Amino acid sequence: MKKLMIILVFTAGVILNLFSQNYIVKYQDFVSKDCDSATLIFNATEWIYKEYHTPSAAIVTINGAAVSADDFEFSEKLKTQKSPQYTLFSYHSLQANEYLKQLGGYVIQAPMNRLDWTISPDSTKTFGDYHCLMATADLCGVSVQVWFAPEIPVSCGPDRFWGLPGLIVSVKSDDGKIFLELLSLRKTENAPTKPQILKTFTKEQYWEMKKEGEAKLTREILSLNSESSKISVSIPPTTDHDKCLLE
Secondary structure (H helix, E strand, O other), X not given: OHHHXXXXXXXXXHHHHHOOOOEEEEEEEOOOOOEEEEEEEEOOOEEEEEEEEOOOOOEEEEOOEEEEHHHOOOOXXXXXXXXOOEEEEEEEEOOOOXXXXXXXXXXXXXXXXXXXXXXXXXXEEEEOOXXXXXXXXXXXXXXXXXXXXXXXXXXXXXXXXXXXXXXXXXXEXXXXXXXXXXXXXXXOOOOOOOOOOOOOEOHHHHHHHHHHHHHHHHHHHHOOXXXXXXXXXXXXXXXXXXXXXXX
């Protein structure tokens, strides 16, 4: 018995030391058309998830309809001009119980909020070299299914999907709006550093600023009206479901 305890303690120490190092995961996004790649840099106590986007075309919404440059008589130069690339991130620290998420030009700061996971120990699947278990959770009324690898004993995953006894390697929602899968995993010298942000906002502040910004945009567009040309603007209101999607 004593020998067994020594082996278990030694094994736990090896695992803990292994994942105190830094690793990088690459995910494939099967849903977003403009997400070129997604990465997760992590260790045992913190992680940062980044999405790299290249919009295919500048798209605006007019009266609830998505409209692109192809719908207007623009020059060929404007039609072929690409929108600038951009990166979105979310950062988590277990030690600080801190969560940062970038939304456009704003960064929200809040305590971490774990989803209520249900693990299905009899549901197994292999992703690469990793034997994984399935877990499900409710995300704002939508069921989400993930696969996690207990042999990678960290609680992180992409964006707000974390909090299981193993790295999350796949995420899929029942509504088809989320589908991510692990492409690769390797060690890295880069630590998951907390982004240096000059100003952060609470969730409540963000939604208030969003509301004010939309009202300002509406006023500016309506000011372009003339007797010969009338422009109407319809911006969908923020719902409780929208707010729920933030961690």
